[in-house]
Amino acid sequence: MTVTAVVGAQWGDEGKGRIIDFLAKRADFVIRFQGGDNAGHTVVNDFGKNVLHLVPCGIFYPNVHNIIGSGCVVNPQSLLQEIAHLKSIGVSCARLWISSRAQMLLPYHRTLDELEEKARGADTIGTTKRGVGPAYSDKAARSGLRMGDLLQPQWLEGRLDSALRVVNRKLEILGGEAVDGRELYGLLMECRLQLAPRIVDTVPMLRMALDAGNDLLLEGQLGVMRDLDWGIYPYVTSSNPTAAFATSGAGLPARSLDKIYGVCKAYSTCVGDGPFPVELHDAIGKRMQDVGQEFGATTGRPRRCGWFDGVAIRYAAWLNGMTGLAVTKLDVLDGIQTLKICAGYRLSDGSEITNTVPDTSLLIDAQPIWEEMPGWNIPTTGCRGWEDLPSAAQNYINRIAELAGVPVAYVSVGPERDHMFDRGGSPF
Ligand code: GDP
Ligand code: IMO
Ligand code: MG
Numbered sequence: 001m002t003v004t005a006v007v008g009a010q011w012g013d014e015g016k017g018r019i020i021d022f023l024a025k026r027a028d029f030v031i032r033f034q035g036g037d038n039a040g041h042t043v044v045n046d047f048g049k050n051v052l053h054l055v056p057c058g059i060f061y062p063n064v065h066n067i068i069g070s071g072c073v074v075n076p077q078s079l080l081q082e083i084a085h086l087k088s089i090g091v092s093c094a095r096l097w098i099s100s101r102a103q104m105l106l107p108y109h110r111t112l113d114e115l116e117e118k119a120r121g122a123d124t125i126g127t128t129k130r131g132v133g134p135a136y137s138d139k140a141a142r143s144g145l146r147m148g149d150l151l152q153p154q155w156l157e158g159r160l161d162s163a164l165r166v167v168n169r170k171l172e173i174l175g176g177e178a179v180d181g182r183e184l185y186g187l188l189m190e191c192r193l194q195l196a197p198r199i200v201d202t203v204p205m206l207r208m209a210l211d212a213g214n215d216l217l218l219e220g221q222l223g224v225m226r227d228l229d230w231g232i233y234p235y236v237t238s239s240n241p242t243a244a245f246a247t248s249g250a251g252l253p254a255r256s257l258d259k260i261y262g263v264c265k266a267y268s269t270c271v272g273d274g275p276f277p278v279e280l281h282d283a284i285g286k287r288m289q290d291v292g293q294e295f296g297a298t299t300g301r302p303r304r305c306g307w308f309d310g311v312a313i314r315y316a317a318w319l320n321g322m323t324g325l326a327v328t329k330l331d332v333l334d335g336i337q338t339l340k341i342c343a344g345y346r347l348s349d350g351s352e353i354t355n356t357v358p359d360t361s362l363l364i365d366a367q368p369i370w371e372e373m374p375g376w377n378i379p380t381t382g383c384r385g386w387e388d389l390p391s392a393a394q395n396y397i398n399r400i401a402e403l404a405g406v407p408v409a410y411v412s413v414g415p416e417r418d419h420m421f422d423r424g425g426s427p428f
Helices: 016-026 078-088 105-117 132-141 148-151 154-176 182-200 200-211 243-250 283-291 310-321 391-404
Strands: 001-006 029-030 040-045 048-054 065-068 097-101 215-221 260-267 269-270 305-306 324-328 339-347 367-374 409-410 421-422
Touching: 001 243, 016 040, 016 215, 016 260, 016 324, 016 409, 029 200, 040 078, 048 078, 048 310, 065 200, 078 182, 078 324, 097 182, 097 200, 105 132, 105 154, 105 182, 105 283, 148 182, 200 215, 215 243, 243 310, 260 310, 283 305, 310 339, 310 391, 324 391, 339 391, 367 391, 391 409
Parallel strands: 001 215, 001 260, 029 065, 029 215, 065 097, 260 324, 324 409
Antiparallel strands: 040 048, 269 305, 339 367, 409 421
């Protein structure tokens, strides 16, 4: 039995979806532990190219149970659309479950996300406008509705009434329209018809899975640099993508975690606002964007691109307690003569920092301290093992592992399932 968490080690979009799809062939359960449909997890396999938002990326294996954990915020309409799409391409959703304790993300959360971003004027966060921040705010304020409430209509009606008393005042202040409670209740009753059989208390299910020695994969959303506590606050999401939160959001005991894989790209990307010291505004950055197809999987926004950030990876590795790294998109760097890696930050007072990512108020003016490495001219997409890689690419990956202080377990050189291989020689 192994319980493995897969988490983003950068600013999100590292390729978590494709790693889960790769690893899930050996799993019995895949559990999304936080976030909502702000996620866009791309999977390319026999079913084509699909972007998953709420459904865990183990769904393409009919024998794997997929759970949307209690740490998530679930937009029922968006989930139904996703299920309909998956069914339309022949993917069975018979083993898709939703924790009854997961929060419900309602249409007014999206409206509030839009209105709050507008009210911030020039100080936007650059959210995906999927309502994730307002839904987690309501969770913390104890005015949220939970997926299990759909199973108890009378209780749900009372909770909705109580929530709307505050929500409608907020909407009024921000210039929005009041929500009609009856209409929303009717919509939720329609969702209930389709979702009720999937809403479960995950405790007995996962307890049995652990007792039976099953393999569990915990799927994170976004990455540590957008973690609510450890990311570039306030330019963060409203949940915790780091591994310490994985067991809680999945509904497992904290000590059940055996392995923690951090996923990172061979360079850096970031979508949304906030400091990003390694960002490139030149032809190399444009090339990364074009070759890497760096456009948000959920919003289509262009992703900001830059060189690999060695300080951020060290921070991510330590905070997550990573046991292994998965490095993706190595192929995007093919043909670049000289590669740069950020090995430290120079702060505005002239001091240098290498052992942590400083607070946002300092990071905003930080300048990267670069080191250079030779690139490679041979295309790597055809490589199917460590020994196939050009030695310059091996050296580059080894440097990433050294900076992180964690061995590289997997490398990917293209988006498809077989474009990924085990590093070999590592204990993972
Ligand atoms: P996630 O949110 O972490 O699952 O990542 P996204 O799906 O948002 O973004 C990763 C993008 O890179 C997707 O379009 C993937 O198909 C693509 N991708 C993943 N791994 C590789 C790789 O090794 N090479 C290339 N060229 N593309 C990759
Ligand atoms: P995956 O799981 C990249 C970013 C937004 C914004 C910040 C807060 O595919 O890696 P939110 O809508 O969560 O309130 O926005 O987080 N963001 C993502 N960036 N990938 C994602 O998901 C993201 N989800 C949110 O751009 O900066
Ligand atoms: Mg993504």
